[in-house]
Amino acid sequence: MALQDINPLGVKLYVLLIVSLVLVWIFSMLRAYAKLIVLKKVSLDDGLMLVSVLIFSTHASISIWGITYASMEAHVDHAQSHYIALYTWFISEVLYAPLSALIRTSIAVFLLRIPPARAYRFIIYANILVVWILCVAYFFLLVFQCNPPSHFYMQVLGQPGSCIAPETIPCATIVHSILSALTDFTLASLPIAIMWNLRLKRRTKIVIAAILGMGFLQVDPCFSMPDRGC
Template identity: 35%
Template sequence: MAAENRGPQVEAVAILFLTLSWVFVSLRCYVRSVIMKSFGADDWLAAAALVLFSLYCTFVLLGVRYGTGQHLDNLPKEDIPIAVKWWWCCELAYVSSTTVIKASIGIFLMRICVKRMQIIAIWVTMGVVILFSVFYFFLIVFQCRPSTYFWTQYKGASGSCVDPSVITSSTYAHSTISAVADWTLGILPIFLVWDLAMNPRTKVSVGLILGLGAIGSTATIVRIPYIKQLSQGDFLYSTTDVAIWSTVEPGIGITASAMATLRPLFRTFFARSKLFGSTPVQSSNTTPWPASKRPARGRYFRSGSSAVDAVAEEELGLRSDIGKGVGITTVINSTNVNELDGKGKRGKGGKEEY
């Protein structure tokens, strides 16, 4: 059997998406906490998903070190159980991270959600995803008796596991539910921005921005044909494609959903950059992000188009006055025509301007 090693491919994908996710989630946290001053539950969930994804990538890299992506016949016998154990840990971290990021996307969309049916659609989607993910999580944990038999079987330990077809079928179901949830949360923004007081071009751009969080569905769909590898022999090598796309899916989801929150950062950059001919704000009375009149954090508008537009501006950074200097005119009304102006001259009437 050829000494083929696909471990470096798995390792490269894990490092790439771990780096991207940390960069963009860090930018998201900066935008939401510093620029917008509106760090909410969806942002906490995004941070939690990042932590879980980081654990996942750590398990992936450890698995590659001991044999993930290689043929069993080419590995030292003592390394096989270790590699399989880290593969098992990857499954748990994968389910956890994908579930949390979908919950984050759903709550983010609810910030500008108005209609009751939209709210119900989001809650139903998140509920189905969470319930099935919990079931799938525990199925993975207890697929073998004892659980450790999943990797100790390669040491000759005693135990038993459920039929591989059960895991394969459940994985197909989990992937299908994930893809449907991603598409639901990706299409819903079209209806969220439809009634907002924006020009068509802005509506399209905002809809696309909100829909970024559902890009992970592409990786989910691509991953589905490879799920059959879970029931094949030569486990560590035959499941390489599943391992790669299981990394891409949450990596894209976390990165894209973070990108959906970065519009205020880009607008601030373009406003302050001399490269784009912007004039620095001179007045201390002018701020690029005026204080909003939105409700206390954790509450969302449910009705009223003007209120919805205000929330959309606040949450997505749609302000048009960023970076523009605002002149201040002070008007002093005076009833005494004999008062002196600031230059020692008599006023001409009822008011003077400075």
């Protein structure tokens, strides 16, 4: 099957996932080289980020498989194609919640190493707590949106069951995205406040704060769930 056999939206998502995978692993290898070879020191945030990379790689790979297989309707059984599409969609959704929490926790743990004042540490710990409460609730909502959970992807094969109201997940996704954006904004803003109180040249402060504040550029993995209200 050629790439042009996939529908236009599928092509965009397919390419975006491939590019994201390549970039994630390039930057991960650079980080690993810096920590293992140059600094010879590994910390908790490195471990959390490594787990995040592995989960994202699984998430992206499953999504790519689903896009490719679901686009082969002319070559495979129609029901089987829809089953694979829904199955990969379900797994990708479920992986998104822990992936989101681990990435944000890794950033928060890194900021705790700076070390900030007590007020800043309280804000960071509060953000970690909010992120995990939010993500755990969202995770269980995604897993148990149907009864039994497998009904989400087995319904096209005739499995009996039921699902919650169709608008529930999109609304929950919007709430999750808004609250996640607020925690991202908080964590990305903290380095600026932390650096400003250090005894460094203003130019040095600006450069370091800009680098640490790159969290403003974080792309939410929700891009792979376009029909969920994102």
